[in-house]
Amino acid sequence: MPDTPPPDPEAALARLLDTMARLRDPVGGCPWDQVQSFETIAPYTIEEAYEVADAIRRGDRAALLDELGDLLFQVVYHARIAEEEGSFSFNDVAENIHRKMVSRHPHVFGSATARDAAAQTAAWEVQKAAERAARAETGTLAGIPDGLPALTRANKLTRRAARVGFDWPEPAAVLDKLEEEAAELRAELPEADPVRLADEVGDLLFVLANLARKLDLDPEECLRGANAKFERRFTAVEAQLAARGLAPNDAGLEAMEAEWQAVKRAERGASPE
Template identity: 55%
Template sequence: MARIDELLAIMAALRNPQGGCPWDLQQDFASIAPYTIEESYEVADAIDRNDMGALCDELGDLLFQVVFHAQMATEAGHFGFDDVVAAICAKMRRRHPHVFGDSSVADAQAQTQAWEEHKRAERSARGEDDRSALAGISRGMPEWQRALKLQKRAASVGFDWPDVAPVFDKLHEEIDEVRAEFDTGGSAERLGDEIGDLLFVCVNLARHARVDVSAALRQANAKFERRFRRMEQLAPAEGGMAALDLAAQDALWNQAKAEERQK
């Protein structure tokens, strides 16, 4: 038995009403979706840490999510795992005519443009009549990623700043607007609106800098966690961090940062 067949059999057994796992039997597409997203992030984390053993393990967990969804779809009569595989094989061949056909592309950028054209043609063939440059951008992805997709699509038809200087100007403008809302006691709704604008410009800044927003934020999170844990080690044994005022905590932060820079 091929290993993928073994995995499919395990999944079917877990979902078998007679002797299956009670937890697995209670799940549906909506309840499993958050786990699918979580496993995707754990794959990214393993890559970020360059831990190939963990990557192998996390890819297995992600594959299991695909199998889980396919099993539930099979039970409901929608499609099966073989249909999932057949669909992605057909899509990859269709969207890579320069590999599996007789067309050609000049470089990766040209391939990206061709890919979007293929997607537009597929949407049209399905009868979708949204002809906007923003058509087909999923609403299920993280909002920072959707912001990036929206900006790239708009840029593809020329709606983009020519360089980074206007982005900095816009960034300062949005910071001033957020500050004005704070100063005037703005509502949570107004503050949320202005902070959203600010975050959108931050994504745009990262795009112009050719910086991966997700990787940059993961790095910032890791840096904060690393330094904060060092602060906890440096804090007095009695009372710990909670026993220190903000000035003393800030001094520990600076010490942790200085130690890190010396390495």
């Protein structure tokens, strides 16, 4: 018979913290959990955050419940490792974010006048800048984590630079830069120097992230949509080939391209490109 759920959030959290402590116990804990570190757990933390976002995108509340629990467990895991080494505890994590949120919302917790969403966003950025200064993080681009997905970090870097006026005046100017970078990449193709090619492809992707920002789009979401579209269409191509008794390897590029175009035409008839 499953355990009866605890009657309140504090009890539920206490049970979770106790579970984590038992898993990490050096004598009776789980051998896998005992040897984990911040570094080995970090990839799982990132993965769980993406799975939360995916459940939200799909509108699957049951999955969201499950994935939020997995993400919370990651926070508890890191806090437990930190407590074992004497750095901080879960309580410190909770208290720190509490103080930060109170500080960043003086219109809620203080005497400041309530603002609309746009004004509050601006005030939030001012507060974060002050916090960076207190941590001696100087410079316009200070404090943007290296561990972010590259497209997301490019978006944040250029947004920060744009606040001090370092930006293209309009999206069309970014397209001009995109053409310039594409030409530079094309010029490198004959030599095929991997270092130079990587540099030029990086420049091209960075400009594309800028273009998304100028159009008020999230580059990660744009690429995620493109990934989903490619997956959907290629799966349909495979299904069409299978109906003809063919595998992709046997069909050849010409046949696959013909099926690809057929799938695109069918999709255009049902929804915008």
